[in-house]
Structures are given as structure tokens and as C-alpha cells.
Amino acid sequence: MGRPPCCDNGVGVKKGPWTPEEDIVLVSYIQQHGPGNWRSVPENTGLMRCSKSCRLRWTNYLRPGIKRGNFTPHEEGIIIHLQALLGNKWAAIASYLPQRTDNDIKNYWNTHLKKKVKRLQQPAADSFQTTASNAVTCSPNYYSPSSSHHSLQGMQPMSSYPHTTCSGGAPSNNEAMTDTTTGVVSNLFQAWMRPSPAAATANCKIAMQEFQEEQGAAAAASIVCKEQMVTCGDVNRPPALEMVVAPVMGASTATFSLLEDWLLDDMPGQAMDGFMGISAGCCADPIMF
């Protein structure tokens, strides 16, 4: 189509870090006119910036409601789970953490979490529960409904992820996933976030049904949801929902229980408590939320 590169590759376009003065100009303009029509922003404000740069500065830094600073263990857990489920779909992941930008999450993953996960997976590689069909066992955990800490409870993406288009960019390791499958995975993820195990199971089954309708029974058989009674010390925990997501996840090799073990290891008591809603050391097995 021969679209010219970006806007404003012309002479006099400023690059590099934004100054406070530029920020003020941009924010005050957006306060008056609202975000959008970015092409007109440099023209109307006199900013020597490309429209794209203005948009990025706003969405990644100046936009109200953005949380800055360290990621909490809870946020880390969400990112790790979602990255394993969805791959490098940062915008989709960011939709579950409305206070964080996709850029923030992407940077945090690249600089912190990727290394951590890799470090974890390396020594434990032999214990991966992979089957001949390259199945990956995921153990999403149960969020205790009685706990005020089940932080994922009720959490929904800001936008309806299954309808989000995944455009552009280099192929991720989950590229083989179809849009439908991505939606199903998202539905499953939401399903096991349900506060009550019954609701979680029900939602998972619904997601399964949808998948079956669209992909056929054989494909649907690759996703197994089951209930599981878990005894943890002297505590009888409600049925946990366990998903086995196999071909759906393709080459993804993350084992959630390992990730969770890492989270347990890494998290000091109170953060742990906030994340899991239970005390550490209760279970040697995959953690029950």
C-alpha cells in the first residue's frame, strides 16, 4: 500500500526523553481536547514531536491511573500465569492489570521475570510433566472464597480479550494458537479465577463446550477439566480445578506448579499471604489459592 513511514520523520522532529515542559503541554492539551486524533496534537501544541511519540508518552506515562514502581508478587504471579497462557500478548496481559501498561509489563518481563522463570525451569526441566503429545500440565489454583486475599477473584480484563485482535509483531512461541483457541484459553483462565470451585468448574465446562462447538470433540478432548479434592495438612480444601491444556498451548513448556513453587520460594510471608490467601508450607504440592 505504500504507506509512508511514520508521520513525521521530517526535519526538526525531536526524539529522546521528554522534558517536563513537554509533558505539561501534552497533558494540558489532552485535558482540553481528550486523547485521540494524535496527528493533530503536534500541530496544535507546537510540540516538536511525532504524533506517535505523543500517543506513546500519554498511554505509557502520563495517562491517569497508571501505577508506577515495583510490581507486587501478586502482579508478578498474574503476569507469569498469563504469559504462560497467552505468550507475549502484552496488551492482553495488560488488560488484566489495568494500572499497568503493556510496555511496563513487557519491560518487567524482559528484565526480571523471564530470567527468574528460566532459572527456575532449568534445574527442574527433567521433572516437567510433558506427555508424548507434548501436553503441559497446568495447575491453576483455587482461590479461597473465605479469604479476603484471593486477589484474582472477580478480576476481569478491561477489554473483552477473546475479541482482541493480536496483530503485528514477530511470532510468539504460541503463534500456532488460533484466535478461537486464544479465546478459549482466556475463558479458561477466567474460569479458574472464579471464587467458588463450583463456579470455576462450571465456567470451565462452558468454555470447553464453546470450544467443542467450534473445534470439534476431538480437539476439545485435548482440554481436560477435572475436580480434585486436596488435603493439605489438616485442612480439607475444596475441590480444585485442574486444567490440562495440551496441543492448545503448543510449544509452551511452562509448568504452572513449578512457577508457583518459585513464587512460594520467592515470597516472604506476608506477600505470600496476600497472593495465595494461605500460609506457605501448607502444601508441598501445587499451591492452593
Added chain:
DNA sequence: AATCCTTACAACCGCACGTAG
């Protein structure tokens, strides 16, 4: 104290999609 290396994060780049004309 100076230099080199590593880390963290802001910003840029290029591509793809949706849509209005």
C-alpha cells in the same frame, strides 16, 4: 578516582489492522 559492565526503563521503529472516504 576512573573505567567498564550490567540493569532498568523510556522511547523508538516497523508492521498490521480497522475504517472512512
Added chain:
DNA sequence: ACTACGTGCGGTTGTAAGGAT
């Protein structure tokens, strides 16, 4: 149907700050 534009997204780069030597 085609084109141009506006925007979103993911990957990559640039750079400042802190740490190691």
C-alpha cells in the same frame, strides 16, 4: 474494491544509574 489515515501492538534500541573491578 481500493487507498490513505489513525491507531495498536510487539520487538528493539538508547541511555542513565548503579555496581563491580
